[in-house]
Amino acid sequence: MNSTQPATKPHVVIAGGGTAGWMTAAALARKLGPLVRITLVESSDIPTIGVGEATIPPLRVFHQLLGINEAEFMRATSATFKLGIEFADFGQLNQRYIHSFGQTGQSSWLAEFIHFWREGLDRGIATDYGSYCLELEAAKANKFYTSAQNAPLNYAYHLDAGAYATFLKHISVQAGVNHVVDTIEQVTLNDAGHIDALQLRQTGNLHGDLFVDCTGFRARLLGESLDVGYEDWSHWLFCDRALAVQTELTPPLKPYTIASAHSAGWRWEIPLKHRMGNGFVYSSQYLDETTAHDTFTALLRNTPLQDVRSLQFTTGRRLKAWHKNCVAIGLSSGFVEPMESTSIHLIVMGITRLMQLFPYSGDYQHLQDEYNAQTQIELERIRDFIVLHYHVTQRDDSAFWRACKDMVIPDSLSERIELFKEHGHAFQKANELFRVDSWSQVMLGQGLLPKNWHPAAKMMSDEQLAGALKKGQMEISQRVAQLPDHEAFVAQYCGQ
Ligand code: FAD
Incomplete structure (x- = not known):
């Protein structure tokens, strides 16, 4: 050319x-x-x-673009549905939260839902932030539903x-x-x-x-x-090794990925229709391979179907x-x-x-420059989001987590953290994958509670605020109660 x-x-x-x-x-x-x-x-x-x-929802758009039939694709790849990721022990030990693909609550033009929720929390009339998100509640209940005519949930796949x-x-x-x-x-x-x-x-x-x-x-x-x-x-993402193995499936078939932190990284569990994908991501600076291997295999919930594989990355x-x-x-x-x-x-x-x-x-130099500029900014914004999971933590039980907490993070991330901590604001920037809902769910999940929030929420009476919060929540629980079980739905949708 x-x-x-x-x-x-x-x-x-x-x-x-x-x-x-x-x-x-x-x-x-x-x-x-x-x-x-x-x-x-x-x-x-x-x-x-x-x-x-494990994938995220925009893959569905890619498949639609290519004219791929969803049930056919799922049958061919033993896929299951994914509504988010459960993070265990990241913010602190024995604490878990789900980062779901859904929208949390109803926002107004003036302020995002989190401002109203934060006010409700202060007045003792709000429940867990996640309870206002349909996808998150469906995930917790192992429920799922979609149809060509009506796709009420925002979802991706495990494949x-x-x-x-x-x-x-x-x-x-x-x-x-x-x-x-x-x-x-x-x-x-x-x-x-x-x-x-x-x-x-x-x-x-x-x-x-x-x-x-x-x-x-x-x-x-x-x-x-x-x-x-x-x-x-x-220097921001210390993990550079992974171990991976497939095991037999541990029921129930969950519609979400599980990410569980350990002393020098985290491990994943990805449920497919016929087996589980398991991985152990760690930093070789803080954990040697033998200990990593022994810790990983001891934590497996079911029988391995192959030898453990070892991977390196930068x-x-x-x-x-x-x-x-x-x-x-x-x-x-x-x-x-x-x-x-x-x-x-x-x-x-x-x-x-x-x-x-x-x-x-x-x-085509100009095309190339534009391509490279868009790629760089997109990747840097994702990087910041991932660094957030490590840096905003109360964990100090291992050298790895202390180093994560103490590291100097990119300015672009520290500005976002400060804005959220002080004022409850999270914004989706241009060319950014993760939406306000993702940033808010993860920052709250990691233990960052805004000190101040928009006064629009303060103008509401207790009755108005409680009514608005309760209404959304009741709709969600009614919808979730009507959804079929994830495993049954996969079997029916894809055929046995
Ligand atoms: P590869 O799969 O490595 O393929 C490289 C290809 O190049 C092969 O076909 C090989 O034969 C060929 N090749 C190489 N050298 C030559 C040569 N000299 N001549 C001819 N052919 C050659 N992504 C997600 O979206 N979700 C996840 O859950 C996820 N988990 C991950 C976990 C870990 C630990 C890691 C390391 C990655 C994970 N990824 C995940 C990333 C994901 O695995 C990759 O983005 C994806 O598999 C694409 O890999 P690839 O095709 O770029 O490379």
């Missing part, structure tokens, strides 16, 4: 066949099919990372990562993607420093116009060949996600750690942005 008008359809070469590679292939093929030629190359010798099984890649592979190949199984041994650059071809072990040179690096943490193209550096965030971001004629999507572009299940979402955003800013013709 090299900044000149292409004579023929641009050839897009996707390197890597993990979640990122196949999501990119499926989306480009289904949405830009007639405009581009697509080849995906993946190695049979280099495994995919094999984790990444089998390997099966998801296979599902997308079928869609991609059917839509015309050329699938090559081979290993990239060298990357050839032209005089302008653009990628000219990938040298494959068995099939020779694979030429292309645009290369999408989906080779995982290794970033074989953008990192190793084009030498684009990596900004390390491990949180941070690739300094440019798009450089020359190569765009990194997936782990090759950065990693904020899996606490809020944001990586697959970032893949969706990378793909969407690439399709919107696709370099069909002309000098």
Whole structure:
């Protein structure tokens, strides 16, 4: 492509066949099919990372865009529904809260619901903040419902990562993607420093116009060949190791992920239809691998179905996600750690942005600059949200948690914390994934209670305020009582 008008359809070469590679292939093929030629190359010798099984609601939009049938997708990936994440022992030991995908209470144009709730709390007439959120109450009751006509709940999925890649592979190949199984041994650059071809072990040179690096943490193209550096965030996100294992399922089938903090990190439990995904994320600075392994296996609630796998990572971001004629999507572009299940979402955003800013013709430097600027701000805002879970804690029972509490956090985050602590305000910024509800639920859940709040709430009488709070809550409990059990609904919706 090299900044000149292409004579023929641009050839897009996707390197890597993990979640990122196949999501990119499926989306480009289904949405830009007639405009581009697509080849995906993946190695049979280099495994995919094999984790990444909890998602967030915008994945549904991605599936709608691709015309994916929900029940078919869920059957193929043994998926369950997800309404949020339960965080245990983060703010303090023996305390838990759910960060749900729902909206909490009714806000007014003048002030968010939290201001009215805070006033109600002060007057002793408000209950737990989460009790005003439908998704959160449904999650606690293990209930779920959706239908094509009526989707009252905001939800995402837990899915089998390997099966998801296979599902997308079928869609991609059917839509015309050329699938090559081979290993990239060298990357050839032209005089302008653009990628000219990938040298494959068995099939020779694979030429292309645009290369999408989906080779995982290794970033074989953008990192190793084009030498684009990596900004390390491990001074804010200390965890750099994970252990993962699948176990038998422990009933009941919960419609939420469980994240439980431990002395040097946290562990996840992700319920799929046929098994549980378990992981143990920790900081090697504060915990050695043997202790981590023993602690993790002792905490498993059910029989392992495989050996425990060990993973390493460095949180941070690739300094440019798009450089020359190569765009990194997936782990090759950065990693904020899996606490809020944001990586697959970032893949969706990378793909969407690439399709919107696709370099069909002309000098594409401006497209590239815009792509990189949007990617950076989006990732930094997610990073701040994750750092919040570690930093705002009352825990001082281990060196890890004391270090989290004492660390110097990004200014962008400390400003938000102060605004919330002093005045109860949380705002969703431009290009930001997490909404006011998410920020409020997590800040309260971690133990941050606003000292002041909007006086609009103070103008209400006890009767008015109690009535408004109670009304919303009663509607929620009536709705939850009518919802079917999550496990029964999954079985009925997807078929046995
Ligand atoms: P990979 O899965 O590593 O795929 C890389 C591909 O590149 C493979 O096909 C490989 O064969 C190929 N490849 C590499 N080198 C070569 C070569 N030389 N030649 C040819 N092919 C090559 N995300 C979420 O959204 N939710 C979660 O719950 C979640 N949990 C996670 C937990 C942990 C501990 C970690 C580390 C990550 C988690 N993620 C999660 C992130 C998620 O796993 C990834 O975003 C997702 O799997 C995409 O990975 P990928 O496709 O970028 O890389």
